[in-house]
Amino acid sequence: MLKFWDSSVGKKVVMGLTGLILVGFVIGHMAGNLQIFLGMERYNAYAKLLQEDLIEVTWAVRVVLFVSVVLHALSAWQLTRRSWAARPVEYDMREAQVSTYASRTMRWGGVFLFVFIVLHIGQFTLGWKWLLPEFARGAAYGNVVLAFERPLWVAFYLVAMFFLLLHLFHGTWAVLRTLGLARNAAEPLQRRVPLIIAIVVTVGFSLVPLGVALGIVR
Amino acid sequence: MSGTMNIKLKVWRQAGPKAPGKFEEYTATEVSPESSFLEMLDVVNEKLVLEGKDPIAFDHDCREGICGMCGMMINGVAHGPSKLTTTCQLHMRSFKDGDSITLEPWRAKAFPVIRDLVVDRSPLDRIIQAGGFISVATGSPQDANALPISKMDADEAMDAAACIGCGACVAACPNASVSLFTAAKISHLGLLPQGQPERYRRALSMVAQMDLEGFGGCTLFGECMAACPKGISIDFIKRMNGDYIWGAITEKPEKVTLGSG
Numbered sequence: 121m122l123k124f125w126d127s128s129v130g131k132k133v134v135m136g137l138t139g140l141i142l143v144g145f146v147i148g149h150m151a152g153n154l155q156i157f158l159g160m161e162r163y164n165a166y167a168k169l170l171q172e173d174l175i176e177v178t179w180a181v182r183v184v185l186f187v188s189v190v191l192h193a194l195s196a197w198q199l200t201r202r203s204w205a206a207r208p209v210e211y212d213m214r215e216a217q218v219s220t221y222a223s224r225t226m227r228w229g230g231v232f233l234f235v236f237i238v239l240h241i242g243q244f245t246l247g248w249k250w251l252l253p254e255f256a257r258g259a260a261y262g263n264v265v266l267a268f269e270r271p272l273w274v275a276f277y278l279v280a281m282f283f284l285l286l287h288l289f290h291g292t293w294a295v296l297r298t299l300g301l302a303r304n305a306a307e308p309l310q311r312r313v314p315l316i317i318a319i320v321v322t323v324g325f326s327l328v329p330l331g332v333a334l335g336i337v338r
Numbered sequence: 339m340s341g342t343m344n345i346k347l348k349v350w351r352q353a354g355p356k357a358p359g360k361f362e363e364y365t366a367t368e369v370s371p372e373s374s375f376l377e378m379l380d381v382v383n384e385k386l387v388l389e390g391k392d393p394i395a396f397d398h399d400c401r402e403g404i405c406g407m408c409g410m411m412i413n414g415v416a417h418g419p420s421k422l423t424t425t426c427q428l429h430m431r432s433f434k435d436g437d438s439i440t441l442e443p444w445r446a447k448a449f450p451v452i453r454d455l456v457v458d459r460s461p462l463d464r465i466i467q468a469g470g471f472i473s474v475a476t477g478s479p480q481d482a483n484a485l486p487i488s489k490m491d492a493d494e495a496m497d498a499a500a501c502i503g504c505g506a507c508v509a510a511c512p513n514a515s516v517s518l519f520t521a522a523k524i525s526h527l528g529l530l531p532q533g534q535p536e537r538y539r540r541a542l543s544m545v546a547q548m549d550l551e552g553f554g555g556c557t558l559f560g561e562c563m564a565a566c567p568k569g570i571s572i573d574f575i576k577r578m579n580g581d582y583i584w585g586a587i588t589e590k591p592e593k594v595t596l597g598s599g
Contacts (some may be wrong), residue, residue, distance in 0.1 A: 123546075124586045126549070127545055127546060127549055127582070128515075128545070128548075128549050128553075128556070129545050129555075129556075129578070129583075130581055130582075130583045130586065131555065132459050132555055132556065132579070133579070133583060134555075136571035185387035199554075199555045199557075202513075202554055202555055203512070203514065203515070203554035203555060203557075204554075205447060205552070205554075206447050206448065206513060206514035206515070206552055206553050206554035207444055207445055207446055207447065207513075207514040207554070208447050209409060209445050210445070211414065211442055211445055212350075212361065212440060212442060213411070213413060213414035213440045213442070214411070214414045214415075214510075214512075214562065215413065215414035215415050216512075216559075217415065217510070217561055217565065218559075218560045218561060218564040219560055219561050221511070221561035223557065223558065223559050223560075224512070224559070226557065234422070244394035268546075289397075290558075293558075294557070294558040296576075297558055297572070297573075297575065297576040297579065298556075298558070298576075298579055298580040299579065299583065300577065300578075300580020300581070300582075300583055300584075301576075301580070301582070302572045302573075302576050303572065304494075304571070307561070308571055308572050308573050309560045309563075309572075310559075
């Protein structure tokens, strides 16, 4: 077990498995969020379901997600350190040939997403006043509207969703290869399904701040 | 002479593993577009020798693109701009008169520079020693038809076996990962019946060795595959990962017997 965690492949497998859990979560979270377009009553009922009626389930999910994020980030951090150490003298010139922008931004994009997740939880779950002074517990719909009436928050969320798009585009493709599950392909770098997943999740999430900003949700 | 070119070279010069290195500039004059890249360097070196200077050290052997000895970073691309080509099979027709070319050694902690553009690639040998073999009783070979192998498996094993161990995958990888090499060596045995008994142990040992040598991990950039002169697919890395995972789940620890042996 320790040997597995020590190895670069083992750490990458941990990153992949926890990544899969997180992909599953963002798809569900995105779908749940879209209920905001069904009106305040429906949305607040959904929030109440998660925060009161099913609170035990919610806590179980929170624990799994927390552990996943920690392991995902920890393995990424340790592997990044190893990679940096593996090339102490940088090239004067190295031209990327086929790597995507998405793959090259996994690390710093991941750090940004981590910061985003902390702020996002602080803003809508913990109710940090400096992020959202008007936060009211139990008024999920109102909190969302109040936050996204501020263009700065809309912009911040849209940027975060762009990085999520990149992260998912590379991550959902790479995970099957990390876990040894993908089939051989004539063009292994081609990634159609990951693109669809990344776009659906990103657009789905972005509709909420955009909906408020455009006055569709108020 | 018509059609010859003048090329500006910016070359990494380093006297030894511990010596500090730096770039030096040279001009290759009257280069024939028909000459190979290494022949161009040969001419530059002859001139340097005549001037009483140290020639640029670079690795080479067969100069036929099959031995895996040559290799350098040419304008930031491992083995230069031609796809599926080793440095020795790159020709000067890939460049234009007046071009500037930057030459650097493979850069990785595990590949220390021996001199100029020559690096020590013995970590690759040690990865092979860790498990890139099959243990069989030797003797007279059996009838070739005694072990049926499907055409598809034979072809795939051969695709992996095409690896010449040049190290371009490490050089091109932003993580300086040796995964493509290791995966190819694991797969060309693991796809064949003779390689089955040690298949998962092999993956465990070879992955452990590549980590020990100080290479980085794979993040599936795909740069290795683009740099590989033999076009080895990153699908083999996926196969290595699968073998490693299965090995980690199923392999029993090796029995250590003490005593005289």
